Amino acid sequence: MTKYSDAVAFLRVLGLADDLDSFTGRKRIQKTIYMLKQFGADLKFGYVWYLHGPYSPELTRTLFNPTDVDLESKRDLTKTELQITNQMRNFLAKDLYSVDSLELIVSLIYLIKYGPKEGYSTKEKIIRYLQRQKPQFSAGEIETAWHKIEGSEIWTNFLTKLHG
Amino acid sequence: MNLASSPPPVDRAELVDPLSISANITSSTPVFLAISSSKPLSLHLLTIDEAIVSAGCSVTNSPSDSEASLTASARAKGLLEQPSVLFNQHRIAIMVELYYASAADFLQLKHDLDLTDGALATYLKALASEGLIESKREAVESRLRTGYIITKKGISALEQTFKILCELRERFQQ
Numbered sequence: 351m352t353k354y355s356d357a358v359a360f361l362r363v364l365g366l367a368d369d370l371d372s373f374t375g376r377k378r379i380q381k382t383i384y385m386l387k388q389f390g391a392d393l394k395f396g397y398v399w400y401l402h403g404p405y406s407p408e409l410t411r412t413l414f415n416p417t418d419v420d421l422e423s424k425r426d427l428t429k430t431e432l433q434i435t436n437q438m439r440n441f442l443a444k445d446l447y448s449v450d451s452l453e454l455i456v457s458l459i460y461l462i463k464y465g466p467k468e469g470y471s472t473k474e475k476i477i478r479y480l481q482r483q484k485p486q487f488s489a490g491e492i493e494t495a496w497h498k499i500e501g502s503e504i505w506t507n508f509l510t511k512l513h514g
Numbered sequence: 515m516n517l518a519s520s521p522p523p524v525d526r527a528e529l530v531d532p533l534s535i536s537a538n539i540t541s542s543t544p545v546f547l548a549i550s551s552s553k554p555l556s557l558h559l560l561t562i563d564e565a566i567v568s569a570g571c572s573v574t575n576s577p578s579d580s581e582a583s584l585t586a587s588a589r590a591k592g593l594l595e596q597p598s599v600l601f602n603q604h605r606i607a608i609m610v611e612l613y614y615a616s617a618a619d620f621l622q623l624k625h626d627l628d629l630t631d632g633a634l635a636t637y638l639k640a641l642a643s644e645g646l647i648e649s650k651r652e653a654v655e656s657r658l659r660t661g662y663i664i665t666k667k668g669i670s671a672l673e674q675t676f677k678i679l680c681e682l683r684e685r686f687q688q
Binding site (some may be wrong): 380 | 619666673
């Protein structure tokens with residue numbers, strides 16, 4: 351099995367595997383894979399912050415330029431992986447189908463996890479930074495996304511480390 | 515070789531000659547480090563370097579002088595085989611952004627690269643005509659947006675170009 355077949359197995363279950371060559375599909379896939387990793391999926395794609403949010407160039411290389419071996423390998427999700435997928439789907443709910451909402455949630459999670467190491471150690475600092483990077487999102491939208499993240503236990507450890 | 519004519523803000527940086535990229539940046543250097551401090555930083559420098567490293571910059575052997583010059587000339591010739599449309603600072607910046615993000619819309623590229631509509635459209639058309647990117651017009655949140663994706667050919671060409679530049683840099687440093 352390859353990283354490609356691992357990712358595609360998840361995307362197939364989520365109904366996103368046919369979107370590999372669409373502009374919105376690719377945007378959604380970048381964020382969805384990130385979220386799956388948050389929920390415990392063993393998808394080995396590294397993410398870095400690039401201009402507006404976390405992206406994985408490795409995902410671009412793997413998913414959108416597959417080798418012959420990649421294309422021939424195919425697998426189904428395990429029971430555990432299906433549970434992970436369902437947990438993520440339940441968490442995101444309708445946001446899974448909104449590229450903009452996904453982008454906002456994923457960016458906030460990344461900043462909550464890694465922002466403190468770079469001096470963004472409070473909720474206010476993180477939100478201020480995000481608003482500079484993503485002026486298209488209103489304060490209300492950011493607050494709603496923040497509450498959604500707070501509602502899950504996955505990021506509790508990171509949230510409690512924030513000052514204030 | 516500034517990407518923008520005005521002083522770059524923290525997150526919109528200069529695009530430098532890939533051959534002059536600092537060697538102390540590794541593939542594990544988080545790009546976040548580059549954009550989160552108040553220091554003037556060049557994000558594109560870091561990300562291009564990361565792209566180069568991730569594209570397979572791993573020249574570890576030390577050939578003799580004659581071998582090195584032969585290899586370097588072969589590498590230089592290899593550059594000639596890459597799509598010439600790539601050798602422009604704005605077009606390569608577009609490619610790097612699409613390589614990282616997998617997809618980007620026109621407005622985002624325009625903002626990030628500080629280009630006029632006309633200039634960006636010209637660059638995108640040139641890249642698309644070589645098959646390195648594809649344009650897509652799709653509904654996003656009930657609005658029609660023109661987006662761009664990097665193609666298989668584009669990914670391969672960008673990686674190959676960076677790989678050659680990286681190997682040449684290694685030769686220069688030896």
